[in-house]
Amino acid sequence: MNDPQKLLQLIAAAEGAHSGGGGEAGGAPVGSVPTMRIAGNARITEGTAGAVWTGGVVPLQEEEVIQAIRLLTRFGEVGSDPNVQPEQLQKELTKTDSNTKLNVQQLLESLAANVPTENTDTPLLMKAAEHMAIRFALERFQKGEVKVNAVHQMLEHMSRQMDTLRQILKLQEDKMSKAGILVESHADILDRMFWAEVPEAGKKSVLLSHEAPCVPARNVRQFVELLLQRGDKEAASSILQNYFSCLDARDVEPRRRTAIGLAQLADLFAGPGGDLLGAAIRKVGEALSKEPDPEMQSLLSAAFVRLSSEASTRKLYGALGEVCHGMDLMTKHRPVLANELRPRIGVENRLPEFIEEALRSPQVPQDLLQVLRRTSQAAVEHLADRFFRCMRRDECDRMVDVVKELGPAGLQQLREVLRTGQPRQAASAVGLLSRLDVPTLLELLPARLPEWNRFYHDVVVRQIAYGAAHDRGRSLLELLEILDPLVLPQAVDEIGMSGDRTAVPPLVVMAEAGDAQGRSPLVQLKAVESLGRLREAESVAVLRNLLEGKKMWKWSHHRELRIAAAQALAKIDPRYGSQVLSDSGLEPAELAIAALDSAPACPWVRQRRYERIVLRKTFSATISSSWGKSSILVRELSLGGGMGTKEDNLRVGSEANILISVGVRQIRGQVLLRRARVNEVGFEIVNTDLESRYRLRRLLVESLQRAPESKSGDWDGQRKL
Incomplete structure (x- = not known):
């Protein structure tokens, strides 16, 4: 039953058996019927006067299309059941309207002509049924008899009529469903096929109208991506702008569909460029702050999060500013919802990444500064932490300039961090305040330092x-x-x-x-x-x-x-x-x-405060504190400290006693352990007696005299002592 010629022969045989002859049907277009009524079982041949189709057609009715689908279903039963006799098919054809029989014949002839050029796994009968349904829906849509929102309902109805045919043909989708694979519904498949047949002008007309939400998001995506590939950003922008403007619709159903579609189309809004993504975020944020319906709030929240994610990923700071504005609106009108959305939005979590971008840019983008101002509390904490980790002078200066751009609000937040923050946060704010507000620094530190x-x-x-x-x-x-x-x-x-x-x-x-x-x-x-x-x-x-x-x-x-x-x-x-x-x-x-x-x-x-010297030979040193003793091999020294290879994990930042053995002499002191390279530890001498300091100097003098080249070369910027 996958050969259209055999099906045509079957119809002809059934017709011939019923009428006593055979013939060939006229050539009316698929999806229509001849204007000349075919009476009874009369044969239509080129030699029959008054019976030849002259080119006039009238549209098929929905009942006739459904009857044709049922006829194709009956064909499928005949092909799959060897016990069914041809007489039963003849009886079925006798009951079928002549217009329907003629239309099925024309459809099969059209498919027969395309068989050599098409390669598809879809069975012929199903292809014929789908083709008839789509042509019928397309004709009615183009004539304005149905709106785009009614097309899907019509195709759903016809899809239900095809269910029996699909079960008979045991299509691949059934096997995939049993395997647990998500399969697109047949109505959606028909809808997609219908959309592919709609002329481009018709697609654009629908997508620029208030009926745009009725078009499935996948179809909108397909058309917008095609426009972007052609470079027609203006048309793509107009379609997307019209799409999110449908959030202003009075009825809840268009708003619901628009919210769902926005979440699915979020990545397209950055394609045309300009402020389109920011405008979409602003519209969704405003709608979300006013929407009373819980279901709509959930859908709009998903769209808002998805659009915000696109803005963050693409580092579109203007759009991120709209995200912050939307969050401000929700904080004012929907505080509970705002608290739920804040961790999902994730703008504050990406501030360190944005700050790094500001460090690398010749000039900090104004849109980024606006984002930092709107998130000043989190931004100031991240800026202070980044200043704490700066290695280069120009990085520090850029951090200071950025905090200045945040204005009084940013500076006030910095003061609050020092006044009430945890020791780690408060200490990281000291560097910026030493440049921006020394009086406050000297006012607050005397109260905080005794606590640390x-x-x-x-x-x-x-x-x-x-x-x-x-x-x-x-x-x-x-x-x-x-x-x-x-x-x-x-x-x-x-x-x-x-x-x-x-x-x-x-x-x-x-x-x-x-x-x-x-x-x-x-x-x-x-x-x-x-x-x-x-x-x-x-x-x-x-x-x-x-x-x-x-x-x-x-x-x-x-x-x-x-x-x-x-x-x-x-x-x-x-x-x-x-x-x-x-x-x-x-x-x-x-x-x-x-x-x-x-x-x-x-x-x-x-x-560096002292020249570091590479020793001609390593010296053993013992570091001891309340957590025990550890041995290191000292290979570099200066009057202020040194660096050695460690044998176990030492607590960086902790205080310890050091004992360096140089022959019969010993150098003693207290040190603070510093972070260094892998398996190494740096130490800074913070207390020692003058005799030990002089012995250290003599050790360095002897190393220089025996190996003058032992002075370390250009500093690589690491925080050495």
């Missing part, structure tokens, strides 16, 4: 250093009295690196012998080095006293402190250099290892 442990005191000092404010030296001086004692040396170092000469008088006091009694010797030493970095002439008297002071025939101060004072004097006035060498008894090699000056042009936020 040593780790966050260390973070605060580093954040102020990364901020690179011109007055950061004064800010650090204000905090010295409340900082953890082990963080003080680093803070004093940063004061010297800041270049802020207003900090000189307090540093002079810290460097003086009498005033240094209550402090760690390392803090006094750091103050001396900072005075040298700042090159302030008023500190010369104190420095000369440290260098030249004697008791009887001995020097008053430790050799390490005298070396630091001599180096500072040489920086303030190079004329002191030759005098130091001749009168102080210090060695040139000892003076060669000095504190490094600040480099304003350095691209990195963290500058």
